[in-house]
Amino acid sequence: MGVDVIVGGFFGDEGKGKIIAYHSLKVNAKIGVRAGGGPNAGHTVVKDGVTYRLRLIPSSFVNPASRLFISPGVLVDPDVLLSEVSALDVEGRIVVDGKAGLIESRHIERDRSSEFLSKNISTTGTGTGPAMEERVGRRLRLCSEDPRLSNMIGDTVESIHEELEAGGKVLAEGTQGTFLSLYHGTYPYVTSKDVTASAVCSDIGVGPKTVDEVMVVFKSYVTRVGNGPLRDELSEEELQARGWVERGTVTGRPRRAAPFDFDLAKKSVRLNGATCCAITKIDALFPSAKGVRSFSALPQEAKLFSEKVSSELGIRVAYMGTGPDLLDIVEPPTSTG
Ligand code: GTP
Ligand code: IMP
Ligand code: MG
Numbered sequence: 001m002g003v004d005v006i007v008g009g010f011f012g013d014e015g016k017g018k019i020i021a022y023h024s025l026k027v028n029a030k031i032g033v034r035a036g037g038g039p040n041a042g043h044t045v046v047k048d049g050v051t052y053r054l055r056l057i058p059s060s061f062v063n064p065a066s067r068l069f070i071s072p073g074v075l076v077d078p079d080v081l082l083s084e085v086s087a088l089d090v091e092g093r094i095v096v097d098g099k100a101g102l103i104e105s106r107h108i109e110r111d112r113s114s115e116f117l118s119k120n121i122s123t124t125g126t127g128t129g130p131a132m133e134e135r136v137g138r139r140l141r142l143c144s145e146d147p148r149l150s151n152m153i154g155d156t157v158e159s160i161h162e163e164l165e166a167g168g169k170v171l172a173e174g175t176q177g178t179f180l181s182l183y184h185g186t187y188p189y190v191t192s193k194d195v196t197a198s199a200v201c202s203d204i205g206v207g208p209k210t211v212d213e214v215m216v217v218f219k220s221y222v223t224r225v226g227n228g229p230l231r232d233e234l235s236e237e238e239l240q241a242r243g244w245v246e247r248g249t250v251t252g253r254p255r256r257a258a259p260f261d262f263d264l265a266k267k268s269v270r271l272n273g274a275t276c277c278a279i280t281k282i283d284a285l286f287p288s289a290k291g292v293r294s295f296s297a298l299p300q301e302a303k304l305f306s307e308k309v310s311s312e313l314g315i316r317v318a319y320m321g322t323g324p325d326l327l328d329i330v331e332p333p334t335s336t337g
Contacts, residue, residue, distance in 0.1 A: 004170070007217070010268070034173055072099035129191070155204075178195065218277055286299050295331065
């Protein structure tokens with residue numbers, strides 16, 4: 001067994017949190033390791049009626065057998081991390097790599113006071129971009145230097161390779177989305193690093209040959225928070241009428257939205273080397289799919305949509321999301337892909 005990588009296929013907020021949580025239980029991941037940005041991410045996981053909003057803790061926390069790692073590629077805001085650790089009661093399971101970068105209050109201030117970042121780019125204001133600038137400038141302090149994190153610090157890269165050698169499954173959790181990538185996205189309206197599957201491997205310290213599956217998560221429509229192009233963007237009235245109104249998990253800003261974009265999805269499959277995909281919010285397109293948990297019980301239009309995605313993209317649809325709960329998932333039979 002090797003590494004499964006899960007990444008966002010559009011502009012973030014595709015529902016990776018829920019898909020990662022489900023997958024970690026399904027493959028019994030021994031390690032869930034957070035790659036990607038920092039606390040600019042906001043994953044939502046709904047389990048047993050409780051809604052968890054995670055910014056740094058891996059969504060694999062739902063699997064009690066999973067060790068939870070934060071990789072060297074991630075930027076950590078200790079205030080955010082410590083409050084999540086105590087809210088989720090995961091102390092003892094969490095290891096922060098000593099080489100992960102530290103976000104300090106001056107980064108947050110700079111993110112919010114810079115006219116360019118806050119107004120033109122419309123960043124999340126979490127200090128992630130300014131801290132990344134310092135990391136590239138080789139001045140950023142690392143997590144190993146913060147006494148508040150001392151009991152969580154370890155070498156996650158070494159532990160991942162030991163687990164892989166022992167035959168365990170490692171689940172690498174990406175954040176944001178492919179078109180927010182610094183290199184492959186809609187520059188300059190992007191985040192401060194590459195966030196495609198190759199970058200996820202680099203963040204956690206494994207080579208591409210260790211990867212078993214690359215799963216790209218799409219939502220049944222495209223959303224985007226902040227500035228930047230969005231093809232076929234719908235008006236606010238149209239979003240209300242379609243029931244596609246969403247707000248950002250971190251910033252509370254309304255999410256812009258457009259219909260599912262097959263061209264963008266195809267590019268995403270290429271950029272990530274996807275072996276399979278997940279499509280969330282099928283229930284937003286086909287209300288009678290809500291809460292359905294078996295492929296045979298899905299409305300015919302939902303089955304046809306999944307088949308169309310699979311044939312257009314040339315990959316298997318592994319999961320279809322039918323509601324916010326972790327278990328509101330359908331696994332299409334492999335013959336449809
Ligand atoms: P980032 O890491 O910020 O990119 O976020 P994310 O990809 O983890 O997604 P986020 O949780 O920010 O947004 C997805 C939203 O859709 C959340 O409110 C989820 O609860 C919800 N959601 C996920 N899957 C489904 C689904 O299949 N159906 C419905 N109705 N809601 C879903
Ligand atoms: P930053 O990552 O805070 O610098 O923000 C840069 C751009 O990426 C802005 O348009 C943000 O709205 C967007 N962004 C960053 N993280 C996320 C995310 O997790 N979900 C959706 N958009 C994000
Ligand atoms: Mg989000």
